Amino acid sequence: MGKQLFNDPHLSADGTIRCASCHIPDKDYTDGRSVAIGVYGHSGTRNTPSLPSVEAAHETSFFWDGRRYALDKAVLDPLTNPVEMGLRDQAQLLRRVQQEPPYGRAFAQAYPDAPQAITTDHIANALVDYVRSLKAPESPYDRYALLADASALNPRAMLGLALFKGKARCAECHLLKGTPPMLTDHAYHRTGVGLDAINQHLPALTQAVIERSLQGADIGNRVATHADESQLGRFNVTQDPADIGLFRTPSLRNVSHTAPYMHDGSVATLDDAIDREVYYRSLEAGRPLQLTVEEREDLKAFLQAL
Ligand code: HEC
Ligand code: HEC
Known part of the structure; x- marks a missing residue:
């Protein structure tokens, strides 16, 4: 079921983008682009990481700034990221999955003891199992x-x-x-990469990040749509000045x-x-x-x- 979800373009706003559009199996689950391109041709701000290393490296935090500490949260984020798969919210995701009969069958097989309906937890679970099953060939x-x-x-x-x-x-x-x-x-x-570009307006930029974090804005959606803020790296997660530009x-x-x-x-x-x-x-x-x-x-x- 995880593999099916990973390869399903119907889970994107414009029906063209699936996880595998950016995590391309033949490219070691990266996309060969400098930054990712998602629904409606929108560019993100970050380079697509390879997925087999998630399990191989025993990652415990996810994304370049480590903004997620659980893989079952991280795998759902791209679905509602406005420049990745662009769904409105998890309710829309759930409707799309529930509407497709093949998932009903895959779900019944994967979770024989579960109650009737597929939930976002099941979707996350299946995606996590799939991501964890990806292995890089022996080097x-x-x-x-x-x-x-x-x-x-x-x-x-x-x-x-x-x-x-x-x-x-x-x-x-x-x-x-x-x-x-x-x-x-x-x-x-x-990293020394990218910080030069924002040095001029660092105070205004960090201030803006702190204010928005108080309002509870989603970090992932924000950094994917604001190249300048994205370069602040770990600071976006901790708001600690010592973390500016760390990845x-x-x-x-x-x-x-x-x-x-x-x-x-x-x-x-x-x-x-x-x-x-x-x-x-x-x-x-x-x-x-x-x-x-x-x-x-x-x-x-x-x-x-x-
Ligand atoms: C539009 C391209 C795109 C699509 C579609 C996409 N990803 Fe990603 N993925 C990325 C980028 C870019 C990052 C890094 C983002 C960041 O660090 O801010 C990422 C990061 C990740 C990570 C974290 C890896 C790590 O090393 O920390 C996981 C896990 C992941 N994606 C899984 C998925 C899954 C599952 C899907 C489908 C539901 C998906 N991705 C769809 C581009 C994409
Ligand atoms: C102080 C810790 C540290 C040391 C020492 C270090 N690296 Fe890195 N390396 C990093 C970080 C952090 C990044 C990510 C930087 C970024 O994305 O801006 C990175 C990125 C890379 C990348 C790019 C990987 C990718 O997938 O984009 C390569 C290649 C690399 N390092 C090779 C080396 C080599 C070769 C050396 C020794 C000369 C080295 N590193 C020493 C921390 C380090």
Whole structure:
């Protein structure tokens, strides 16, 4: 039932967008765009994350700013986001699902003990089960780390792994622990991406966010329709000034297949993303790092094995 829901365009305002329009199975459940495009051709403000890493990385908060702490809440959000699937509210979602006979059958099979009608809880539940069932194929690094297969990584990737853990310090945030490796620390960091554009009017922008949060406005709908506010990142959730411009560390699983990069999709290629991370992370940590062209290629070979 979750798979059916995931692939159903009738659950969008204009009847053309389904979850799989943006989380495209052939693109590791991303869309290859810098920012997502939803109903009526509306653009969002954020890059579509890959879904198999949700389960692989044991994510406990969702979206680039971690605004949801439960997956069964997160999976319903896109349905009523005005620039994603655009339904008016969950009541409209429920009507659409209840009107379609195939769901009646799938529902009866999936929840034999449930009362008569499908509820939004069932819909969320089915979508969660589906998202959690998505698995990235076994990677060369999986074979290397989990099966102790030393030949799984080519010599370049081996050098890249040493840099990733050592001199380049990538593994401080993109953790290698876990089975499969999580490649994230589940924490938020300043990104250096996108903040320049809003620095000029930061006070007005943060003030507006605080006022609206007091009125209980929906964060997800707001950030998807306001590019400036979206760049405030974690601040939108906590309203703590220390969180301005912080974003969740993304898992790097399958990262060579999920271009473009970063929360706003503003970095086009893996080479650019590596350059940016090498430069910015080392600058931020106060230990500027010089990597040769060769070493960057090694890092890339390792990322391609993830
Ligand atoms: C219009 C494109 C689009 C559609 C349609 C869409 N998504 Fe997404 N999805 C995104 C974007 C963009 C994000 C990141 C948003 C953010 O972080 O603010 C996202 C994030 C997510 C996340 C959080 C992943 C993480 O790593 O935190 C989940 C789960 C998810 N989507 C599931 C779904 C499901 C289920 C559907 C269908 C009901 C769906 N999406 C429909 C674009 C889309
Ligand atoms: C201080 C924590 C931290 C360190 C250290 C770090 N990263 Fe990141 N990385 C992040 C965060 C946070 C993002 C998301 C930034 C954004 O979206 O604006 C990110 C994004 C990325 C991305 C883009 C992923 C995507 O799906 O968009 C790549 C590739 C990447 N990092 C590689 C590296 C490499 C290579 C290193 C080592 C040179 C490194 N990172 C070091 C926290 C870190």
